[in-house]
Amino acid sequence: MKKLILQQPGRIASSSGSVPDVPVSGVLNQDMEWLKQHYVRCSDLIYRHITIGGHQHRQAAVFYFDGMTDSSVVHDNILQPLLLDAEIAENDAETEENFRNFFEYLKERLLPAGEITVADDLKQGAQAMMNGDVLLIIDGCRQAIVIDAKGFPQRPVGKAENEVVLRGPQEAFTEAMRINTALIRRHLRTNQLKLEEKTLGRYTRTQVAIVYLDGVANENIIAEVHRRLDNIKDVDSILDSSCIEQYIEDSPFSVFPQMQYTERPDKVASSLLEGRVALVVDGSPDVILLPLMFVQLLQSPEDYYTRLAPGTFMRWIRYMGLLIAILFPSLYVAVTSYHPEMLPLNLLLSIAAAREGVPFPAFVEALIMELCFELLREASIRLPGAIGNTIGIVGALVIGDAAVSAHLVAPQMVIVVAITAIGSFTVPSMEASYPIRLLRFPLMLLAAGFGLYGVALGVMAILLHLVHLRSFGFPYLEPLAPLKLNEMRDVLIRAPRWQMMVRPQFREPYRKNTGILERGFWQRRVQPLKQKGDDSRGEQ
Amino acid sequence: MLPVLLIQENGTAGLLAIVPGLAVGILILLVCTFWRNRCEETSFPQSLQMLLGKPAGMVTTFLFLLLYLLFAVFCLSSFVEVVHTGILKETPRILLLLPVFLLAGWLAWNGLEDIARFTVLAAVLAVLLLFLTVTGSIGSFQMKNLLPLQIHSPEKLIQSIGYSSFSYSMFLVMFMVYPALPQKKGIAWQMPLAAALSAALFLLWVLLALGVFGQFSMEQLIWLPLELARMIQVSAFLERTEALFIAIWLPVVLANSGLLLWAASEAAHQLLHRQKSRWLHWGMVAIAAVFSIAIGNLLQLFYLEQALAAIIAGFVPLLLLAILAATLLYSRKKAGRKGGQPS
Structure with missing residues (x-):
């Protein structure tokens, strides 16, 4: 029977939207050979040629890296459904429509993974494997399926060792970016918390998330962060957040830091609420907060x-x-x-x-x-x-x-x-x-x-x-120089929380007022400005 | 705060001699504000050329430039002389002089915004200094020292008036500062307020010195901060703290001299129509430093002060009147031109 190669992606959209470097050819052996050559002498590469549902016209191959994936997900959620659970009629005619339906069936119904994307570029698929995903190439299809099966070893969430407090949350960030962003999101349960990701480092392909509160952070700072990070896309490696700091700080020769590090999610949350921006770097337990004022180096969450x-x-x-x-x-x-x-x-x-x-x-x-x-x-x-x-x-x-x-x-x-x-x-x-x-x-x-x-x-x-x-x-010395008296309440003293109702002005926040507060003997009403589609909890 | 530290033979007539100086300071501020309101679109050197004609304007700008430089030289040299005389007698003067010139030049190079921010910090220290000095010397303060106005001789009175005018004539730097300020309402009134605060602090210092020492003793003193610092005593624990207090004067001196060097540098740049040039700026700082090194001792410094006081007394009032008159004429011409335009 003449082998059908699905020429047009049809309803299946490319995830990259750009011209592929190494397009998926649709010929299984050819694509397998390319991947093996791409990762030659990589002993942790695992691949397996399979027949989906036992149907001889449904050949496929699964590629992944040992140690980067969760083996139980690979076995139970990928291989088992493909090999044993796939329901394909024996006399399924080899037509384009059938093939397209089969692809949809695989993607939408057969594979119970949490996240599935398609790739029409083998390089893109190869990169996804480096992130811990599984790549499924199907004979006759010009697109590969990328299945989320991340399972690389990571440190559990522990206590903050470098920023110890007697009172307050004790958890600290880990090296996994997704866990760190989840810890931040636990503190700020609002759709205004935005995470924009970038990949930096030619060899390390490090994921960096720019985290900020939309409508609170200064848009100029966000744009500037994007600009500076885009300028360092071609460096060899980003191994830690400190590498990023050294590339993007204003005065590299100064002994004073111009960005702050923290391992505490509550500190990141409070900084985001002030209008600062956080950079979460995959592989680093230290999150960068910027911009930085000198007095902030002397403030502790325990205050x-x-x-x-x-x-x-x-x-x-x-x-x-x-x-x-x-x-x-x-x-x-x-x-x-x-x-x-x-x-x-x-x-x-x-x-x-x-x-x-x-x-x-x-x-x-x-x-x-x-x-x-x-x-x-x-x-x-x-x-x-x-x-x-x-x-x-x-x-x-x-x-x-x-x-x-x-x-x-x-x-x-x-x-x-x-x-x-x-x-x-x-x-x-x-x-x-x-x-x-x-x-x-x-x-x-x-x-x-x-x-x-x-x-x-x-x-x-x-x-x-x-x-x-x-x-x-x-x-750097704000609010001491230039002197901003209304911000000194958090410098000279630690003013009561019910008095700190205005965000620091030097970040020009779009919403200065933080809500309505009643204290009985002291009442201050501030009118929150209209926010776009805000569904944050607790705000009136 | 105006850091005029040298007061030798200038204590005559006490309060009476302070008044002309205040008058000169207020006159400078008023003329400056009047000029700025009428000539918003230009810088001071350009404005002088417009008001007085190109040759006269350029010469006047150059004279202002020289004045700023000389003020800066006097300010830094007198401070270094205090340190050399009162604290570090054996350290070569040049080693004390060069670092302050470097710091003042660096501050001036960074621009007006940084000078303003640094001045805020210096102002806090200046107020603290004043408070500590008042607290420490309050035991020696006598109101009766302020009251009698005994004039020893007309020459000494004139000398005192000249010194007092010289103290407040450093406000001439406002002519360069005003055009460089952002056109915001808040800033426009903060500048004269800052100048007034500085003048008030200086006045308090002089009054304190008069109250502590009296007119006759003040005539014999040379360095006002040093002498006041020597009077400070807090029970038996804290005394002989002049070294500490002189060191705390440094930010006040740096803020003022930084501003003067900036004004001189800015005037030079605008006179020569140059963008910010490292060579021009540091060249001027170097010239000022060399001139300071050339002033080898207290006597030469005293002569410089007297020369500057004489120039100020003779030249500045005339110059201010000329600027005032020219500004009035210019604004009338401008108003006439606007009125004559067809609707």
Whole structure:
């Protein structure tokens, strides 16, 4: 019987809509050969030639990657229906209409997978296999069927390890993008939550989702994100979200981060509600939030889960911690070296007595201790859990004590370094701790050279840089500079939630007002603007 | 806040000498606002050429440019001199001077928007400085020091008036700032408000110094912030904090000198019809730095101050009147042209 090759796709639409690079030929052996050659020397490629329903004129082949697919889905939802459950009449005439009906039958009724698409390009089908899907090629058909059977190994949703809070949600993102987007969608159950996907990296083909709230986020930011991501489509690889950051940030040479990372879905949700945009990268448990203001690096989700007074207090502790972490060693060096007259007499005598016999000047002392601390910190990260903790504690205690006993450093210097370290640990964002660690050293050098004047010069240089820095076009120091008084309620204090009813203005949100609130003794009515097709819950 | 730090022999007649300076400052602001409202479409150098004729306009622009540069030089040099004299006596002056010029030049290069943002931060520190100084020296403050107006000699009075006028003449930078501001209502009144706030803070400083030291002692002082900082004492714990307070002055000085360098750079660019040029900008900063290095000591700085005060006293009022008159004529011509147009 003459083999029929379905010439026209007919009602079956191509999923890509573009001219295929390697069109599905419809000749099974030819297509199989192409795929085998395409993935030559790939031992994890699995293919199987089958006869659908035992009907000799219904030959097909199934291709997938071992380890990327869920084998139970492959066996139970693909192979079993095709081999055993397909109902095809023995005397089914080989006509185009029958063939088309057969294809529809396969696609619409036989295969119980959650997502099925068609591909008229073998390359497109091959790429789908790399994503964990199964490719079904049918003899005589110029289209292949892509069946969702993803089952690659992934880490379960666990606790946030780097952003620990005492109160509030504890779950954290994983490396699977779809799980991460699901975690975000659990917090924002609205059709305004948009996810636009891109594929980046020539070899890694990494999926990146641009997540934002339609009608809340600034359209200019969204467009700019698209533009910058499109500019990096041809890079070799995107292995982590930090790769994307380095490609698209405004000032790559600045020590300050211009985007924020988080592993917490609740933080992403609250940031989206403020009008920011999130980038979820497949293979990375860190989600990027942009744009970023400096003050946001000092905010923790826990601030908003506690009451006004403790939230404000914790925030001010963090501000103090930041200042101590950057300035304390340099101030100590400056005051002891250049301006001892500033110290009260008793304190001065105590310091002088303790420093007696120490052969190094204050700057060298500080440098040695800070470098030792950085070495210990780095070592404790690299070592496995228990050993790392032990090394950290033992190293700090033993080395500090030994150094003082050997008169290499003064006891006050150990205290200075310890307090500096504790101050740096109060900063909630890991990416904010790097500039603190880096900037401490030039400030110490300036203090050694010029005393308090040198420290002031260094601080001014840092401030000038921060004033000039932008994050996706927005001033980094906002709302401090430019000063926006109505946004300071979330900077100077952590204002009560019922007072924070207006979104940050610097993102020019389309809907500034967030709803109607009644508190009995205090009532504020705001009129939400009309939203297109909004079916979000809880909004009036 | 106007960072005129050098007050040697300028304390005569106290309050009386402050008034002319305030008057000069207000006059500058009024003329500037009047000119801006009438000549919205042009920058200051273009406007000068339009009002005074091309040659006279270019010469006047150049004089303004020089004034801005000299103000910046004086501002930075006097601050460095305070640091050199009061805190870091053994550090070579050039090592103290070059970093501040670099920072001020960098701030000016980044543009007016960054200067404005930085000034907001500096203003917070300036208010904090004032508060700490008032708190620390309130024990030494005496109201009676403010009251008597004893004039030692007419020459000293004139000298004090000149100094006072010089302090407030830095508002001349508004002629360059106004045209560069965005045409928004809120911004238009914020500028004179910022200038008024700056003048008020400076006035408070001078009044505080008068109240603490009195007229006679003020005549003997050289560096106002240094002397005030030395008076600060909080119980027995916090004293001799002049090093800290001088360091906190840095952002105020940087904000003002950054603005002056920006104005000078902008005037040069507009005079030469150049787009933003790294070479032109940093060349001017380098010239200012070299001039500052050439001012080797306090005496030369004092002569510079006196020369500037004399120029200000003699030149600026005439210039302001000329601008005022030319602006009036121009606006009348413009109104006449509009009235004569056929409907």
